[in-house]
Amino acid sequence: MSADKTPGGPDLAAGIELNALAEGEMITGHVGKKAVLLARSGGDFHAVGARCTHYGAPLGDGLIVDDTLRCPWHHACFSLRSGEALAAPALDGLACWKTEVVGDRVIVRERAEPGPKRHPARSPSSVVIVGGGAAGEAAAEMLRREGYTGPVTIVSDDAAPPCDRPNLSKDYLAGKAKAAWLPLRGDDFYAQHDITLRLTTEVAAIEPEASRLRLADGETLDYGALLLATGAEPVRLPVPGAELPHVHTLRSQADSEALIAAVEAGARRAVVVGASFIGLEVAASLRERGLEVRVVAPEARPLERVLGETLGDFIRELHESKGVVFHLEERVASITADMVELEGGQRLDADLVVVGIGVRPRTALAEAAGLAVDDGVWVSDTLETSMPGIYAAGDSARWPDPISGERVRIEHWTVAQRQGQRAARNILGAGDARAAVPFFWSQHYDIGINYVGHATHWERIETDGDPAAHDFTARFIAEDRLLAVATIFRDRESLEAEAEMEARQRAGQ
Known part of the structure; x- marks a missing residue:
């Protein structure tokens, strides 16, 4: 979007009819050249910036929960009343605008002033x-x-x-x-x-x-x-050759830069040890840079322990469709300057090895x-x-x-x-004992997987949709209790699952 282009949607400075927004609904419009989201919650109207301050997601595609606004991509949480970023991954708040009801219309005209400074209940010396x-x-x-x-x-x-x-x-x-x-x-x-x-x-x-x-x-x-x-x-690989200079782990910026340097220096054949999230994301990134990539892992299906069979099969098929070759139910026996030898005896050519077997x-x-x-x-x-x-x-x-x-x-x-x-x-003395519902996202090529909750084990997985169609939900359940939800391109459903778990937490269930 160019700097001089007015965003789409209604001109909120001119106002919209009150009945255009029901309770819990929102609409994205503009005030001058600023994109503004107008929401109705708790009987009041609130206006805030329309883009998440994390990666710029359109907040109009998100979810209102009480007086908060949730980002559809990575679940950042903002206050509708003040614009404050209440929960990461967003660290900066949203611009906040004043709203006014005039007759049968609600109007957004000017920016609101920041709230008063806070004073902590307790202040340690440092x-x-x-x-x-x-x-x-x-x-x-x-x-x-x-x-x-x-x-x-x-x-x-x-x-x-x-x-x-x-x-x-x-x-x-x-x-x-x-x-x-x-x-x-x-x-x-x-x-x-x-x-x-x-x-x-x-x-x-x-x-x-x-x-x-x-x-x-x-x-x-x-x-x-x-x-x-x-x-x-990172856990190190306990095999001969694991300390060779072309064997890498990925945790820090320096680690990522070392991998990029190896690629730019001419590495063309990579072996990724471990079908973890980090290992498979590395595999996808190296494939996008044109490297030949093989993945070695002891399990029969990648990520099955976390995501179950259906998603595990989909992730394998996705990577294979991009040219990744899997060596599953295999372990590394040793590494040399140009080869990775597996315990089964197979030898894989490699001028770059990335170990992603956990931390x-x-x-x-x-x-x-x-x-x-x-x-x-x-x-x-x-x-x-x-x-x-x-x-x-x-x-x-x-x-x-x-x-x-x-x-x-x-x-x-x-x-x-x-x-x-x-x-x-x-x-600072808040005494906040409310653990946030866990959330993470994983990116594989152009496919993102969102996961809320935490399930180390489950009795059943209820699925809906087709991951191959990039439209899918898996719900992990034990003792009729929802533990976690994984989704592909179902952002609102992911947010709703998070809100459901939060409500259950508050109720002590």
Whole structure:
């Protein structure tokens, strides 16, 4: 859309008839050259920006839940009353407009002023965040949004600032996204918000009795409250040759850039070890760059453990239709400079190997400090660890999930962001014990799969539609309880499933 083109839909400055919008409905129009969404909720009219601030999705295709507006693509949540971004992956709010009822018409004329500044119930002397990933970055932002004025420091052992990690295996690796799109914030954001970002900085130990961190260079850093957002690290392949320079994992921006460099240096035959989400997204991206790609995995069907048979078969057929060759029910025996040997004896030519066989939580700091650890740092429903004043969020945290009734650790980007936001609010005394419904999306070529909920096991899967027609829903059920829903191009149904799970959570069911 060119900068001087007026968006479509009705001119909301001229107004629309009141009966044109029923309760719970919305319409996208414009005020001057600004696209504006007008919604009716709770008997009131609300007007906000019409595009999601995450990836620009049209919010008119989303869902109204109470006084919130949900993005159809990646489930960001905004307040209809203020435009505030209430839940990630969107971090910025929407523009908010004043509405006025004149006679039998509702009119949108001018921008609303921001709401009053907030004042936290509790203000620790300082907050230190260990980890510059999804949870850590979102927590730092939320501390400032909630009105905290004390020192905020992010300590990250990464050389790159917090980035859009889901893009690393998707559009960026495929060559369709620019490097400039990766940072979550511009260089000046952290200075403007008085957030100290210490990159390439390793924490050697937590000293809880002194409320202090000891850094690898010997420096110490005091904290009033501490958030551990240390994330996870890729599992390494325990076979001869796994440490060769052409064998890669993908977790950081540097990892993705190393893969791109290998392709640009002439790699043409890739073997992806592991039919995980990350492995298959890498396979798709490398195919889009023209490489020959083979996938080696021990299971009989890719992603069956997470998505079931029907979707597993579809994903395999989709990748095969793009030229990917699968070697299933196979394991890698060894790797040489130009070959991957399988346990079954087959040898696959390879000048690039990518290992995507899972991750393990980074819990060494927490364990050494005496925190409760068992496949992740154990946290309460407010994300506080076994030591008061120390919180954990993201891939390294293991938390009580009200949907499944189990203690879980979920390695999803949006889950980590939302936990970081909730941990920040709780550090400031909010006492928020409401876990967000887990959500993730996975991209394979031009097909996106949305998944809400969490199902480690199920008794049955109810399906509707045809994945090959790119129109499909799978509902994972145990004991007549809906645990998760996976959809292909059924954005509204995915949002409705999330809202259903939220309502059930609130009701304690």
